[in-house]
Amino acid sequence: xxxHTRPLSITTMALxxxxxxxxxxxxxxxxxNPSSDSSSPSSESPAEPFSFSVSISxxxxxxxxxxxxxxxGQITRLLVExxxxxxxxxxxxxxxxxxxxxxxxxxxxxxxxxxxxxxxxGRPVVxxxxxxxxxxxxxxxxxxxxxxxxxxxxxxxxVLDAEPSGSIGDVPVSGVAAVDDHxxxxxxxxxxxxxxxxxxxxxxxxxxxDFVDTEExxxxxxxxxxxxxxxxMAEPWQHNEGITVVRNPHYPGTPGRADxxxxxxxxxxxxxxxxxEADAVDIARTLPPEAIAPARExxxxxxxVTHAAxxxxxxxxxxxxxxxxxxxxxxxxxxxxxEAIADRVFEGTASPATGMVPSLAPGALDxxxxxxxxxxxxxxxxxxxxxxxPGNSIVVYNISDDGTASLDPILNSWRELFGIKIEVxxxxxxxxxxxxxxxxxxxxxxxxxxxxxxxxxxxxxPLFESTSGVNNLGYADAEFDEQMRLAREAADEEAGLPxxxxxxxxxxxxxxxxPVTFSDDVGVHSATLTNVxxxxxxxWRLELVAPAS
Amino acid sequence: MTLxxxxxxxxxxxxxxxxxxxxxxxxxxxxxxxxxxIAGHRQVTESTLSAIRARYGLDEPLWEQYIGWLGRLxxxxxxxxxxxxxxxxxxxxxxxxxxxxxxxxxxxxxxVLGLIIGASAALRRGKRSDNAVLAACTIGLSVPLFVVGSxxxxxxxxxxxxxxxxxxxxxxxSYVLPALTLALPGLAIAVRLVRAESITQLCxxxxxxxxGKGISxxxxxxxxxVRNSSVPFVSFVGLEIGALVGGAIVVxxxxxxxxxxxxxxxxxxxRDNVTIVGFTMAIITVYLAVDLVADLAMIALDPRIELxxxxxxxxxxxxxxxxxxxxxxxxxxxxxVDRRTVPGxxxxxxxxxxx
Numbered sequence: 045x046x047x048h049t050r051p052l053s054i055t056t057m058a059l060x061x062x063x064x065x066x067x068x069x070x071x072x073x074x075x076x077n078p079s080s081d082s083s084s085p086s087s088e089s090p091a092e093p094f095s096f097s098v099s100i101s102x103x104x105x106x107x108x109x110x111x112x113x114x115x116x117g118q119i120t121r122l123l124v125e126x127x128x129x130x131x132x133x134x135x136x137x138x139x140x141x142x143x144x145x146x147x148x149x150x151x152x153x154x155x156x157x158x159x160x161x162x163x164x165x166g167r168p169v170v171x172x173x174x175x176x177x178x179x180x181x182x183x184x185x186x187x188x189x190x191x192x193x194x195x196x197x198x199x200x201x202x203v204l205d206a207e208p209s210g211s212i213g214d215v216p217v218s219g220v221a222a223v224d225d226h227x228x229x230x231x232x233x234x235x236x237x238x239x240x241x242x243x244x245x246x247x248x249x250x251x252x253x254d255f256v257d258t259e260e261x262x263x264x265x266x267x268x269x270x271x272x273x274x275x276x277m278a279e280p281w282q283h284n285e286g287i288t289v290v291r292n293p294h295y296p297g298t299p300g301r302a303d304x305x306x307x308x309x310x311x312x313x314x315x316x317x318x319x320x321e322a323d324a325v326d327i328a329r330t331l332p333p334e335a336i337a338p339a340r341e342x343x344x345x346x347x348x349v350t351h352a353a354x355x356x357x358x359x360x361x362x363x364x365x366x367x368x369x370x371x372x373x374x375x376x377x378x379x380x381x382x383e384a385i386a387d388r389v390f391e392g393t394a395s396p397a398t399g400m401v402p403s404l405a406p407g408a409l410d411x412x413x414x415x416x417x418x419x420x421x422x423x424x425x426x427x428x429x430x431x432x433x434p435g436n437s438i439v440v441y442n443i444s445d446d447g448t449a450s451l452d453p454i455l456n457s458w459r460e461l462f463g464i465k466i467e468v469x470x471x472x473x474x475x476x477x478x479x480x481x482x483x484x485x486x487x488x489x490x491x492x493x494x495x496x497x498x499x500x501x502x503x504x505x506p507l508f509e510s511t512s513g514v515n516n517l518g519y520a521d522a523e524f525d526e527q528m529r530l531a532r533e534a535a536d537e538e539a540g541l542p543x544x545x546x547x548x549x550x551x552x553x554x555x556x557x558x559p560v561t562f563s564d565d566v567g568v569h570s571a572t573l574t575n576v577x578x579x580x581x582x583x584w585r586l587e588l589v590a591p592a593s
Numbered sequence: 594m595t596l597x598x599x600x601x602x603x604x605x606x607x608x609x610x611x612x613x614x615x616x617x618x619x620x621x622x623x624x625x626x627x628x629x630x631i632a633g634h635r636q637v638t639e640s641t642l643s644a645i646r647a648r649y650g651l652d653e654p655l656w657e658q659y660i661g662w663l664g665r666l667x668x669x670x671x672x673x674x675x676x677x678x679x680x681x682x683x684x685x686x687x688x689x690x691x692x693x694x695x696x697x698x699x700x701x702x703x704x705v706l707g708l709i710i711g712a713s714a715a716l717r718r719g720k721r722s723d724n725a726v727l728a729a730c731t732i733g734l735s736v737p738l739f740v741v742g743s744x745x746x747x748x749x750x751x752x753x754x755x756x757x758x759x760x761x762x763x764x765x766x767s768y769v770l771p772a773l774t775l776a777l778p779g780l781a782i783a784v785r786l787v788r789a790e791s792i793t794q795l796c797x798x799x800x801x802x803x804x805g806k807g808i809s810x811x812x813x814x815x816x817x818x819v820r821n822s823s824v825p826f827v828s829f830v831g832l833e834i835g836a837l838v839g840g841a842i843v844v845x846x847x848x849x850x851x852x853x854x855x856x857x858x859x860x861x862x863x864r865d866n867v868t869i870v871g872f873t874m875a876i877i878t879v880y881l882a883v884d885l886v887a888d889l890a891m892i893a894l895d896p897r898i899e900l901x902x903x904x905x906x907x908x909x910x911x912x913x914x915x916x917x918x919x920x921x922x923x924x925x926x927x928x929x930v931d932r933r934t935v936p937g938x939x940x941x942x943x944x945x946x947x948x
Contacts, residue, residue, distance in 0.1 A: 102859070104676055187644035189632050205640040208647060266678070283679070283687055284851030285761065308760065311859065315759045315849045321751045322758040472864075475625030513638065 094591050096573055097306040098327040098584065099316035102284050107266055108246040109181040112189040114582055117246065119307065122289055122587060124249035124271035125297070127155050127174070127228070128240045132579045132588070134406075134498040136240055140169055140250060140272065141228075150235040150533070151198070157226040160296035163252075164276035171222030173250035178220045179203065180213035180256070181247040193245045193496060198231045212262075213253060235533035237540050241497040249273075274300040274587050284309055300587035301575075317568070326570040329584060333391045339568045340392075346569045350578035351395060353402045354563040355503065356492040358454065361485045362556040363518030370554055371430040376488065377415040377558035378423035379461050380454050386561050389450050393566050397559030400503060400551055404580040406537065407500030407544035413552040416559055420461050427462050437465035439487035441480055444470040451490055454560070482516040489516075492563075498581060500544045501531055508551050519556035598885070605881040609874065616873045617659050620866045627651055630864040631675050649675055649867070662870070671871035676863045681871035684856060689875060691761060692845070692852035696837045698772035700830060703779045707826070710780075711787025712819060718792055726784060733781035742774040742847035759849035771848040775841060779833050786829055790822035797821075824894050831887020835880035 103116035111120045129139035141155035161169035182191055182203040194200040199218030206215060219231040232239055242248075255270055256262040267280040274297065275289035287307040291300050308325050310316040317335040320328035321342075331339055340347050360367040360376070367373055382396035398416055401408040438458075442451055455466050467487075471479050480489045495502035505528050506512045510520035527547035534540030565582045574592045577585040628645040646652040649672075650661060665672060671681035714726040749770060750758035761767045794800055795818055803813045842854035849855075853872055860868035 102677075105678060110678070184640060184644040185648075187641060187648045189637055189641065189645075191641055192637050195638075201638075204638060208644060283677070283684070284855070309851075310759065310849050311851075311855045312846050312849065315746075315847060318746050318751060319759045319849070322746075322754065324758060324760075472623075472625060473630060475623075477629045478625055 093303040095302055095304040095306065096326040096589060097308050098586060099310050099325050099329050100307045102309050106281060106287070107269055108249040108271070109186060109188050111246045117583060119287055120246040121583060122273050122275040123269055123277065124246055124273045126246065126248050127243050130244050130498065132577050132585050134580055144240060151232045153230045153239055155228045155230070157228060158296060159226055161272055162294040162296065163270055163272045164292045164294055165270060166294050169250050169272050170225040171228040173252045174228050175216060175220050175222050176213055176253045177249060177251035178217045179215060180251065182217055183212050183215065184208045185210060185212045188247065190245065190247050193242060193247055196232045196236045196239060196242060198233050237532060237534045237536050238497065238499055238501055241499055241537070244497060275305065278304065301590045305586055320568060326573060327567060327576065327584070329567045331566045331568065333393060336391050336393060336566055343568045346571055348567045348569065348576060348578060350565045350582065351402065351404055351580060352563050352565045352582040353405055353498070353580050354492055354494040355397060355402060355559055356450070356561045356563065358488050358558040358560060359491055359517050360488050360556055361518050364486060366430070366433045369430050371426045372433070373555040374415045375423045375426035375430065376458065377555050378417070378419045378426070379457050380558055380560060381418045381457060382416065382560055383418070385450060385453050389453065390561060394561035394563045397561050400548055400559055401500040402562045405495065405498060405500045405503065407541045409545050409548050412549055413559070415555050424461055432462070433464060436463070437467065439467045439469060441476065441485055441487065441489035442468050442470040443476045443490060444472050480516050483518065485516065499537065500548065504528065504544060504547050504551065508556065517556040521550060521554065524550045601885050605885065608881060609877055612877050613870060613874050614659065617662065617870050618655065620869050621655055621658060625864065627675055627864050627866055672867040674865055674868045676865045681868050684868065685871060685875055688851060688853045688856045691850050692838060692841055692854065695768055695771055695775065695841055695850060695852060696834060698768045699776045699779065699837055700834055702772055702776040703783045703833065704830060706780055707783025707787055708819065711784040712791050714784065714788045715791035715795060730781035730785050733777045738774060738843045739847055741777055742844055745770045745774055761850060771844050771850055775837065775844045783826065783829065786826055787822055790825060791818055794818040794821045824891055827890045827894060828887055831883050834883040838876050838879045
């Protein structure tokens, strides 16, 4: 337990003063309830057994095939282990597969499975479990949002695009084959060097068919998935309250340090931080902006800032006038004071964007994005040189859910510098996505993008490639597409990096979008804990957390 | 009485159906594709979007979706949450007890403290303590709940460590701060209401007569003042319970209570339409039930209110002293022959006319 040394706050004193007035009025002094044991933190001491608690939002799902958000990923990555995993510094490492190799045909990957791999109920993991798990994740009957992850695998799209059959996992993915119990092959449609990284996503975790073959077992699995990861569920998910995981005794890899981890579910990150201040939770993940400065001051030694791979940007409809003129796009980008936005709006929870790809992503280049710097004079020069914008006005699309705090400084800068009128169209998120779908926006729009797997490719290809389903920039460049093809078809990820770099140079010269910030993940943990690591995918590596002493 | 209850029950069902239809059509007809909202800004394929729409029937015409929803409702099935992929009834079974517990604690605080403080202030009418009560009531009505909740957390949870800051892990103690916070505005109204009614009753001829007969002051207060003051108070409590069930969103969010308010707020932000409709229906049901119980309680408390069981008008009729008035769905309360006001107006009069 952290020592309680805080003096009474001004708010407490103010409250007491108010209560005193009220009590005087009632001629009846207020009685107080005795304290509960609520002030005790969950980890009594770092002595054995070791456990701790961590804040989380209600995940949309903890079924590995349905895990589409970071909150769900935080749980499922403890419950399941994929063929290949990622180290905290996001390097590939063996998971269920001890070895993997790419065949001479350039499209067939062979994975040799660890014979000791087992589920938390002791049952061994076999290659056939991957066949079923892949078929289930791709099945339209499951309608899993992250199912697009498997599109590079041969036959995946055929399953995904088929009519629902009414049964989940009944149509195999042709590119996945169990050679024997401990050998699995995965074939891609074309050469794809990044497949091992794609396969680190939880939807590719093993799953025996009989874990979910009846309505009852599927419902039970939804709330208490059985997996092969370092931890297992101690009890079913207590929705909106908490999830507790304990160490999986059958896990063959390095066991998690804590005996158990309790995820406490909060509807609001500020409340989670207050619970942390009250010693009721040991780790408060993702602090809200208003808690950043107080937390940094109160807990300087346990304040955690991690650069996360989330890019916030202003997209331009690059095939529509006046944004089809690269000088106009450059001018609008040069007029954005990114440092001011990061400091004043995000209060330290974001860094100024230095390019299209966060610098921590493999393949990212720093210092090549000339138009990412704030240069109002050059911006004005380019704007005037390009003849301004028709009617001296533009339309800007805003996501209404998060207000306009981050957009306002940008719009004000554009208004003042270029003397233009700006019509802001605000939409609730789902409508915003409709309004800014490819080919629809007629002006700049705010959006953000986070990688699916740690590679610059996971930014560049979806955002800018002409064939991408989410390229709503109207941007198409044959040379860029060629660089992406070469990166995909390189012998391995390392060999593909020069192509990613060249692709980044191409788009940063064209600026079909103006990068604004790279978001950071900010949290704080109890002084009783050490080795609290957050990777660049914003995943808290809780299996590594240890007692401070 | 039975006929009255049956008529009110039928009216409640009609109200429920009409309001659910309204909420359903408004929610589902909002612009924006719920399937796309579920998918977010990902590379999700059109086939996956189609599969999501098919799974939740979103590809059917709106009226067919509503008929389907009504059909399932008759079987006790409120559908599956688009986001959580769980039956809405399961979500409701988890959330409703939390909110009802919070509301119960809140109402107890409002009733007990409202009666004690209100009656005490009336007895000290015009004195410094009475003025302090009125000032405190004004503050209680005007300070936003999230400010009060946040101050309470900082003070009693973080600084003093007396009570838990968030969640429901600590049973009874988990509800103390949220209930006190939620009770504040209602308590302020209750205190002023009881105070004003008590002042009226203290000066009333029947109270003077009781005192003149030598009845002890405590008995006068108990039998004549408090009892007669409680009729509009009961009506207020009925309205308050309904309002609290729907209005606990802020407090549930601040104190992390997994109740109805938090579920609705979350569903709205995620465009989880079926959850919005299901939970809204639950709130309306509670409101209508409490409304009926409050009316019956008023009849029990004040014999001067009598029902014309034979009335064929959809509105309830009541007899007020020498006259009969129709006062909409609500029953009339008559404190005197010439004062025929609906309880809501009575409450408003009392609150804003402290006398």
